[in-house]
Amino acid sequence: MKTYGAAIRQVRKNKSLSQSDVSNNILARTTISKIENNNITPTITTVESIIIKLDVTMDELRYIKNNYQLSTREEIITDFFKLVSNTQTELLMDIISRCNIYTTNHSKDRLLEDISIVLNAALLLANNEFEHAQELVKPIWKRLEKIDHFSLIEIRLVCNILFYFPLEVIEKFVPRLLTMIDKYQALDKTLNSLKAALLINTASIFMQSNSAITTTSLNTAIVxxxxxxxxxxxxSAYYLQGVNTDDFNLIAKAKNIFLAIEKEDILFQFEKEYL
Known part of the structure; x- marks a missing residue:
């Protein structure tokens, strides 16, 4: 792994920029030289000033610093974000195992511990052990529900555990969660997928008790x-809307899409639950 100074020097040279090109009213050329030669450790403010000149983000610089690789911790978090369905049992177990190995070999890491708990709860849920799963995630929920404004990772955690709780809790919290997601949309476009998934899950939960919430949520998710x-x-949204409105043409359309994109496992779960 490189130092920040070495990573900055690599990016600067790749762009054929001199140290004077990177310096500005805040930083002298000699300061850039000292950073690149590891004679001083830059502050976060200094690094931010430099990467603006280099046209890279902090995440990109960190990636270059790590020899164009994610750290072990970042890989775990990234794979957690990529999860599409709780039916991906092998992938869930793999991430849980990696979380356990990491937390065993490093100092306490609350985020990875939370991810492991959430995924273990998902496995329990897949085996219809709902109450056990709910008890498992309850401490995470008790901590997060007191927070007024979630970070990005906290938004994702809440989206994974919210549906373990009573309908009145879900109905009250989903609008707040959607507002938080919208605040981060400009920063992270992948949240659009999370928002659609949240609306689809909300629709499925309220299908029996509140058709209006189901219809509104699915219409927005489809868009x-x-x-x-x-x-x-x-x-998924088409299928649930078809079930909600007894529209078998919509269900057939959903089925054709699932088959076309080779997502038969998701289709199987829907047919198992609703047919």
Missing amino acids: IAKDINRFDLLA
């Missing part, structure tokens, strides 16, 4: 899924 070309989410 988002089309905008971002997420055909798995689009098919």
Whole structure:
């Protein structure tokens, strides 16, 4: 792994920039030289000033610093974000195992511990052990529900555990969660997928008790899924809307999409639950 100074020097030279090109009213050329030669450790403010000149982000610089690789911790978090369904048992177990190995070999890491708990709860849920799963995630929920404004990772955690709780809790919290997601949309476009998934899950939960919430949630999810070309989410929303309105043509359309994108496992779960 490189130092920040070495990573900055690599990016600067790749762009054929001199140290004077990178210096500005805040930083002298000699300061840039000292950073690149590891004679001083730059502050976060200094690094931010430099990367603006280099046209890279902090995440990109960190990636270059790590020899164009994610750290072990970042890989775990990234794979957690990529999860599409709780039916991906092998992938869930793999991430849990990696979380356990990491937390055993490093100092306490609350985030990875939370991810491991959430995924273990998902496995329990897949085996219809709902109450056990709920008890497992309850401490995470008790901590997060007191926070007024979530970070990005906290938004994702809440989206994974919210549906373990009573309908009145879900109905009260989903609008707040959607507002938080919208605040981060400009920063992270992948949140569009998360928002659509949240609306689809909300619709499925309220299908028996509140058709209005189901219809509104699915209509919004369909618009988002089309905008971002997420055909798995689009098919899921179509399927549930078909069930909600007894529209078998819509269910057939959803089925055709699932088959076309080779997501038969998701289709199987829907048919198992609703047919």
